[in-house]
Amino acid sequence: MERHFDEELRELKEKLLQMASLAEDSISRSIKALTDRDKKLAQKVIDSDDEINMLEIEVDEICLKLLALRQPIAKDLRFITAAMRINSDLERIGDLSVNIAERTLDLLQEPLLKPLIDIPRMAQLAQKMVKDSLNAFVNRDAELAHDVCCRDDEVDQLNHQIFRELLTYMFQDPKNITRSVDLVLIGRHMERIADHATNIGEDVVYMVKGKTIKHHIQEKENRGKT
Amino acid sequence: MERHFDEELRELKEKLLQMASLAEDSISRSIKALTDRDKKLAQKVIDSDDEINMLEIEVDEICLKLLALRQPIAKDLRFITAAMRINSDLERIGDLSVNIAERTLDLLQEPLLKPLIDIPRMAQLAQKMVKDSLNAFVNRDAELAHDVCCRDDEVDQLNHQIFRELLTYMFQDPKNITRSVDLVLIGRHMERIADHATNIGEDVVYMVKGKTIKHHIQEKENRGKT
Numbered sequence: 001m002e003r004h005f006d007e008e009l010r011e012l013k014e015k016l017l018q019m020a021s022l023a024e025d026s027i028s029r030s031i032k033a034l035t036d037r038d039k040k041l042a043q044k045v046i047d048s049d050d051e052i053n054m055l056e057i058e059v060d061e062i063c064l065k066l067l068a069l070r071q072p073i074a075k076d077l078r079f080i081t082a083a084m085r086i087n088s089d090l091e092r093i094g095d096l097s098v099n100i101a102e103r104t105l106d107l108l109q110e111p112l113l114k115p116l117i118d119i120p121r122m123a124q125l126a127q128k129m130v131k132d133s134l135n136a137f138v139n140r141d142a143e144l145a146h147d148v149c150c151r152d153d154e155v156d157q158l159n160h161q162i163f164r165e166l167l168t169y170m171f172q173d174p175k176n177i178t179r180s181v182d183l184v185l186i187g188r189h190m191e192r193i194a195d196h197a198t199n200i201g202e203d204v205v206y207m208v209k210g211k212t213i214k215h216h217i218q219e220k221e222n223r224g225k226t
Numbered sequence: 227m228e229r230h231f232d233e234e235l236r237e238l239k240e241k242l243l244q245m246a247s248l249a250e251d252s253i254s255r256s257i258k259a260l261t262d263r264d265k266k267l268a269q270k271v272i273d274s275d276d277e278i279n280m281l282e283i284e285v286d287e288i289c290l291k292l293l294a295l296r297q298p299i300a301k302d303l304r305f306i307t308a309a310m311r312i313n314s315d316l317e318r319i320g321d322l323s324v325n326i327a328e329r330t331l332d333l334l335q336e337p338l339l340k341p342l343i344d345i346p347r348m349a350q351l352a353q354k355m356v357k358d359s360l361n362a363f364v365n366r367d368a369e370l371a372h373d374v375c376c377r378d379d380e381v382d383q384l385n386h387q388i389f390r391e392l393l394t395y396m397f398q399d400p401k402n403i404t405r406s407v408d409l410v411l412i413g414r415h416m417e418r419i420a421d422h423a424t425n426i427g428e429d430v431v432y433m434v435k436g437k438t439i440k441h442h443i444q445e446k447e448n449r450g451k452t
Binding site: 060067068081188 | 280
């Protein structure tokens, strides 16, 4: 029985990594569609979301079944509950990529507002965060997971900077407004993708160490002690 | 032992309702701060988010402890996993209220752009969705939970309408831009609050009926059959 359970956990892990791979594809395609002005690719992101949604339900059912039938404790319990959360974050990342693709389709109806530099950079950071948070999950690497969480501030700052710049474009010419607002919203979506990667990082730390770093509770506790 | 477990579940339910009450306060205060142009109240929303964050961790720990020590099955297992998800949605609702409060502080630096009508209406709808989803949870009312999920489209449409209207304000006069963008973002935050209420509704249906209505899977299955 023990061996069988190990196998089930391995299957769960594989399914979750399949989910992660779809979510990562979704992000990178949505960004590529934006930078290459590729309408077909944007549509592809939107169309393939169903697959992620169905896989989310499947992973969820596996987790609930394992909880019910195997009644795991300690490390295994933390692994399964982390998988449930990560699954939900990945599904949301898929949704956010769809949002980016929808905004991109909107943007493609007009000529390019300006060469995109900061947004692809932000996309790269967010994408790397998702990738690393999943690597941390696979390798049970709490240090890498913690590092991912720390990078969230950089993305937030970049988003703020993009927002300020786009405001100046809007001020310059009313013709810029629709496209600027679309780009502001795309920036927000990216920022939220990074937030979900941070959630995944926090869950990995919890899974490995059995204690939470959510809401910087550790830092607060340390501050309380000094 | 059975009795003791029932008591623990009741405690969990109470903690979650305490969390819900804080989240609901956060939404209503953030909206009141916006409509009444009340800087102090907006600041209060921001300051009180820590309390929600700490409670989230507490509820999570209770759930994990119950899963580990009681090894629940069937109905109880679905209740605890639903509680974990709802807990996470409530925490996000708290965050979104903070986002609304931050945008409000921004808005209060300038005079009123226009009388706010649709945004408070949208806020009312979203707030009612959160309230009803929690009532559905307390009363194990799958019908009400399902009804909450159906209302999400109305909020989305209203948000789209607000977005279009604010674009016209931006076009009219560059002086309107900053405030319009703030209101666009507030609209988005509301829409996401409604999304989280929808998630809660879906979890309640799952908890009561043991089958998912996520991603309208039921409708799709039915369509497949015809």
